[in-house]
Amino acid sequence: MEYLWAFLVGGAMCVVGQILMDVFKLTPAHVTTSFVVAGAALDAFGIYDNLIKFAGGGATVPITSFGHNLLHGAMASSEDHGFIGIAMGIFELTSAGISSAILFGFLVALIFKPKG
Amino acid sequence: MKLLGRQTWKFGDEVYLNSTGTAAGPMESEGPLGAMFDVKYNDLHCNEKNWELAERRLMEDSIESCLKKAKLKNEDINFFLAGDLLNQVVTANYAARTNEIPFLGVFGACSTSMESLAVGAALVDGGYAKRVVAAVSSHNATAERQFRYPTEYGGQKPDTATFTVTGAGAALVSSEPSSIKITAATIGKVKDFGIKDPFDMGSAMAPAAADTIAAHLKETGNDPDYYDLIVTGDLSAVGAPIVKMLLSERGVDISKNHRDCGLMVYRPDQEVFAGGSGCACSAVVTYGHLVKELQSGHLKRILVVATGALLNPTMIQQKESIPTIAHGVVLESTKGGHN
Amino acid sequence: MSNKEQQQAYAEKIKPLQPKPPYFMNCLKAFLVGGFICIIGEALQKFYMTYFNFNEQTAGNPTAATLILISALLTGIGVYDKIGQFGGAGSAVPVTGFANAVTSAALEHKSEGIVLGIATNLFKLAGAVIVFGAVSAYIFGMIRYAFKILM
DSSP, rough: HHHHHHHHHHHHHHHHHHHHHHTTTTOHHHHHHHHHHHHHHHHHHHHHHHHHHHHHHHSSBTTTHHHHHHHHHHHHHHHHTTTOOOHHHHHTTTTTHHHHHHHHHHHHHHHOOOOO | OOOOTTEEEETTTEEEEEEEEEEOHHHTTTTGGGGOOOOEESHHHHHHSSSHHHHHHHHHHHHHHHHTTTOGGGGOOOEEEEEESSGGHHHHHHHHHHOOEEEOOBBTOOOOOOHHHHHHHHHHTSOOSSSSEEEEOOOHHHHHHHSSOTOOOOOOOOOOOOEOEEEEEEEEESSSSSSSEEEEOOOOOOBBBOHHHOTTTHHHHHHHHHHHHHHHHHHHTTGGGGOOOOEEEOOHHHHHHHHHHHHHTTTTTTTTEEHHHHHHOOTSSOOOHHHHSSSHHHIIIIIIHHHHHHHHOOOEEEEEEEEOOOOOOHHTTTOOOEEEEEEEEEEEEEEGGOO | OOOOHHHHHHHHGGGSSSSOHHHHHHHHHHHOOOOHHHHHHHHHHHHHHHSSOOOOOTTTTHHHHHHHHHHHHHHTOOHHHHHHHHHHHHHBHHHHHHHHHHHHHHHHTGGGGGGIIIIIHEEEEEEHHHHHHHHHHHHHHHHHHHHHHOO
């Protein structure tokens, strides 16, 4: 059942992205940045946590969860350090994603040759 | 006077297309015209280290096979007119560094093939050159990387997109008689009807092609069926019907004898979206296939109109539309005793 | 140059000759591809929670890292761009699309060297996501913090 909800919710988010691309002619870059901002916005109202509880991977795998994690880290750190903590905590929870993207992107670029 | 009307050159009796050379990448070699190309690669890298070197290899191969067929050396050529799609026409510059022929770089995006041929023919006709080599190249990966996204990026392309032809074509123009004569050329005006989508160049370029074809026919006084074929460069499945519609609005019917190189270079089942594009698209089709038809006398007289989208990614990001241009050259067979 | 009316007239005129995106099929493919990637994510999360010392909150980290690794490898062997052509937003919206944007840009600029090519261009496409994410998180964070103080 969890897998089904992950599939349905994740797939539905991608359909929204596809509509933005096909109907509103947004580039993939515009779509993904909009999704990140939307993720942060949904988290600001506490909605995204409920979505994760409900859909699991369907909510954590789309890039919206990146925005959600950025805000989550910022808010957690603001508990201890006040408003300065917001800046300190932004990348706290997303560090694994960003650092692995840098590392694996770099290594793959070193090893492989573009295929065209 | 060798000028007809405002923008058409009428060449004298002494301008010939003596020899051509073509080089092609894997997709093009597998296409319907694959057997026509002189040098073929089954690897997109063309045995080179990077994409830019691969494109340079293609251009140099096409020049080499063109000159080899004419039994000439680099020293026998007065001028080398070449261009490609990359910034500062680097492929042409570096090919010129290799062959050391006095060099004029030309740029008209994908219309460079006919632009270089027309200017080369004018130089020969004017007595400013004995022999000129005109060459162009394009490479799918260098074009993708410069104009769109990295080649491995997973962006989805719409069906209006075109697929840049990997290849190169070179032509030798001189006053020494051969089986193909270059008789006229029409230089196009830049047209822009506000298309901003770099994935829909057929729609952007069709007005330029229509304008050049209409101007050519008006200034030479010829009917469309005076030509066995009117061939456009890379309008593809999107632009080809548009150019026919635009011309029929002006009372010109080219529907019977119109072909588009972008639709000739690949089989319909190859995954190339709306068709081929790029400098090499019109070049490999004209210099590889059409020239052979003229040499054999199957075709008597053709008008090749190479179309170019003068696309610049920075300008597109600044919300500018895509200016386009088209240049036409008339090639006639001297076989079969006509003219 | 053509004026606005001419441009609009041309756009109207060519409309019937232009192929429309297959809206339904594209959405269906995006749904299937995107949903499938999320299922893999869900399975990875379960895997890390069962066999390693991760809980529901922290399992997201190794899951994202693993998806990014898979995507980077698929980009390297030249498969992810084909998935992208098929899946559209289905492969762009998941975190794997972010990894593809990073890896493809780095790989493409390999020929210009490791420092000026790979390293400089790593975030050429994906940087926008980080910039907008961080800026929006900062703004929303400030708003929420202000609310908390005032309430």
